[in-house]
Structures are given as structure tokens and as C-alpha cells.
Amino acid sequence: MQDVPIADALARAGLGGANAERGFAALCGAGLTRPGKTRIAENKIAAAQSALRAAFVRACHKPACREKAQRDGRAVVETAAEHCDGCGGEDNRAAVEEMLAAMQRANRTKLLVVGGAPNSRDELKSLCGQGCELRFLTKDDRPGRRTSDSHVAWADVVAIWGSTQIDHKMTQAIRGPHVITCAQRGVAALAQSVARHVNRER
Template sequence: MSADKDIDAWFAERGITVQDSRRLARAALEEAGLTRPGKTRLSEPKLPKAEELLAERFYRVCTATECQQVARASGREPLLVDPRSHCEHCGGSNNRRAEVAFLETCKRRGVNKVVVVGGSPAVREELEAKLGARLHLRMVDGTERRTGNQAQGDLEWGDLVLVWGATELHHKVSSHYTQPGSPHRHKVVHVVRRGVAALLEAGITHLER
């Protein structure tokens, strides 16, 4: 005899906890003949089909504006989920949402080469892992000596230069990139907040101007 699953509990495992979202998901299952009104459990053999149906019809999304926009553009019906970890766009992570948005903005604006000045070694590794497959990155250790010529080379090479002032960054290094009168000033963004999301959001704001 096959096992079955409580439908509301199965929904909850997928972040479908909001009343309206449950109603929409439930209606989809009933329309497909996988359950019927008043029934509270779903047989085990039907679960894969139910999962496939929901994935094809709905885009599970959190309340973040950017995620909502992506969901509406997906061609599927947005289905609000809670907790945010079930959001298909950001997975509940501000960093991930910022990474996706930054990559999309860079592509739209024709930005391929990005210089990041400052940040801890761990954060620089994270940026390489998350963005390195789509962008050419040049990471500058803000605690090590950097000559004016080296900085000039970075400024000429990069399409965007993010100077991360709130992190491990010596003034003698940052000043090479932020000095007034430089012909490359239009590429340079001085970021004053900590966190990967803040860094990338500053880059997005600059590129969207």
C-alpha cells in the first residue's frame, strides 16, 4: 500500500505557506486531477507529477521588488513564498539577489571588466566564485603596496572600478584610484558600506545613471 502526504505540509516544505498561494497551488492540483475538493492528502505516486506541475505553472518568489519583477517576466505565474529561502530568484540571500542583478546590469551596459579595490581575502574569493565565470575580475588587495603606475593600469583596463572604502583598504592604495582630475573618474565608484550586497548595489546604481 502506497504512502501519502498531507497536502498542506507538502506545500509548507516548498514555502507555500501564504493562504492565497496555497489556494492557487491547490486549485492547480485540482484542475490537473491530482486531488479533489475536501481531500487533505496526496498519494506518494502523485507527488512527482504535482511537483512538476507547480514548477511549470508558478514562479516561487519572495516579496523583494527585484524578485517580483523577475517573476513577472518569467512567463509563469508569481507564487508568493515564505520563508524567503524558497524564492527561485534570490534563495533568501541579499548577496545572491545583488549578484544576479549586478551581472544583468553589467551585461546590459556592456561592462565586462571590473576592478575591486579592497575587501578581505575571503570576500574577494567569494566574488571570484560568484562572478568570475561571467566577468573578468581584477582584485586589488587594499593592504598591500600599490604603485601609481599599477593603479593607472587598473583604471585603464577596467570598465568599472569599485573602491571599497569600508573594508581593509589603506588610504595610500585608495588614493591612487580616487584622486580628482583623473580622466578615468567616470569609471570609479567609492563604496562606503560593508557587505557584498552593498558593494554590488553601489555598482548597479552607478551603471544605471
């Protein structure tokens, strides 16, 4: 069983530094870890992220985001804008809308996303809505070579997202002029990479 440092899982959820202790306490409260532990099994990460989402609302320094967070009911943690539940989400929405528009202009409708964190995949899916045809390929699918080849052939654009979430062997098999890599985890970053690629292709 693979495990990761709890501090990393917390930082990814915007609960790094001074907020880590509160995040850790929330994970203990949810029964996902206990005092003294420093690592957490990878198969608990999704549950940990939902526990953290349930416990905290994250707000950046902007007054509008803080006010919104104060009204939320969940405990407020101060985070960088990229983790902010106020404007971070808006950034993602704007980037995905731009990506969908760029894909439409370039006549690209089929997007295959390889890897990516579960939360981010969910968010991307809901933001894309009916705006494009979206498929995901993750290491949990354990796709054979033939399956992954057929997905890659189906897609107009293939985006390999966040290298740590996916088997190196699997990404090596995924090749072609329409394959791009986005090392950053954020939804906005992925959408921007795809938009840049299809804009360049036209």
C-alpha cells in the same frame, strides 16, 4: 603590527552581543587568542574568520533558515539577516546576478575591486563566476602607482570597497568618472552600488 578589537572581528562575523563569548571561546580553541586578550593582530583575522565559519552556522529568525541551520551540524548562532548563512547568501547571489545583468546591458565587462575583506572578495569571485572580468587590488598587493593606474585604466568600473581595508593614499590615487566607493562591507551592498552606477551611466 596593526591589531583590531576582538569584539569587532566577532561582530563582523555575526557573533556580536550575546554570541561574542561563544565566538571568543572558539578563537581560543583554535589557538588564535587566549583568555584575557581583547585585541587580535590584523594578519590573524582571515584565520579567525575561517575558524568561526568552521565552528558556527549563522541563522536569522526565519523558520526556514533555522531549520536549515539545525541540520547543518555546526553550532547554531542567531544573527541578523545580513549575517545569515541561509538567506544572507541568497541576498548576495541575487544582488550579484543583478549586477552582472546590469553590466551586460551597459556593455561593461571589466570590474576592478579595490580593497574589501578577504572573505567577501572570495564570495564575490565565486558568485561572479564567468559573468564578468574581475580583478582585485588590495593593500597586500602593494601596487605601485603605475600598476594601480594600469588596472584603473583597464576597468570599466572601479569599486573601492570598505574604506578600512585599504590604504588611504592608495584610494586617493584612484580617480576617474568610473570610480565608485562602497563603504558597506557586504557583497550585496557592493553589487548594488556597481549596478546603480552602470544603470545611471547608460
